[in-house]
Amino acid sequence: MWSKKQRIAHDLREAIARGDYPAGTALPAITELMATYEVARETVRGAIADLAHEGLVTPRNGIGTIVRDLGRVELRSRPGAAHPEWSNTSGEVASTLTIEAGPATADRKIAERLELSLGDIVIRRIRHYSKGRDVVLLHEQWISGKVAETIRKKTGYDAGNREQQMPHDLYTLMRMAGHPPASTTEVVTTRMPDPSEKETMNMPVGIPVLLTLRVTDGESGEKLETSNFVGCGDRSSQTYTVPI
Numbered sequence: 001m002w003s004k005k006q007r008i009a010h011d012l013r014e015a016i017a018r019g020d021y022p023a024g025t026a027l028p029a030i031t032e033l034m035a036t037y038e039v040a041r042e043t044v045r046g047a048i049a050d051l052a053h054e055g056l057v058t059p060r061n062g063i064g065t066i067v068r069d070l071g072r073v074e075l076r077s078r079p080g081a082a083h084p085e086w087s088n089t090s091g092e093v094a095s096t097l098t099i100e101a102g103p104a105t106a107d108r109k110i111a112e113r114l115e116l117s118l119g120d121i122v123i124r125r126i127r128h129y130s131k132g133r134d135v136v137l138l139h140e141q142w143i144s145g146k147v148a149e150t151i152r153k154k155t156g157y158d159a160g161n162r163e164q165q166m167p168h169d170l171y172t173l174m175r176m177a178g179h180p181p182a183s184t185t186e187v188v189t190t191r192m193p194d195p196s197e198k199e200t201m202n203m204p205v206g207i208p209v210l211l212t213l214r215v216t217d218g219e220s221g222e223k224l225e226t227s228n229f230v231g232c233g234d235r236s237s238q239t240y241t242v243p244i
Helices: 004-018 030-037 041-053 086-090 108-114 145-155 170-176 195-200
Strands: 057-060 064-067 073-077 094-105 121-131 134-144 181-191 209-218 223-232 236-240
Touching: 004 030, 004 041, 030 041, 041 057, 041 064, 108 134, 108 223, 121 145, 134 145, 134 195, 145 170, 170 181, 181 236, 209 236
Parallel strands: 073 236
Antiparallel strands: 057 064, 094 121, 121 134, 134 223, 181 209, 209 223
């Protein structure tokens, strides 16, 4: 025997699955659900909280309860290939937005990753990757200042210019500039999102992020770039194909 709260959650869950409430649309208002099911406000709130914990909806103050876009993104990495382009792995509704790009000084963490001296110049970039209505992946990247300058001179692409469109993927640009990448080391972990990540990716309570730390090495052994990828845990995954 279901409780009234369970019945409301079940009905809304089924309606979302049928497509009655597409991603980005709002569920009926709490007062409307109260009248439909003849229940108290707290009962409706409890049902919505259950759906939020399942990752189906996100309550937004002043807007309502919004159905989440749960279209998944799977990044696939293969030997000898450039890191996959977002549009090739995420479909037609995928987009990339560069939020910040410019010179910065390497702090201790970045200096250690890139084997630089503390305070050396690097190019720092922050990009948001979206699929559908929501941001799914946050990418913060640091490129060796020497590598970035060589890319600019040899290819004309300035990685520190937020407005300039990339003519090729970064690994191709590195090869063109004489800094061919040879390998990447990636460490994948999970954790709970910080408030900024949760807000940017429109994440409900209880969903972790998939955290990937990457360092790219060149053929000469130099460190070319390092990145932090923070992905919405219930929407993103990574697949690696390696030679045996």
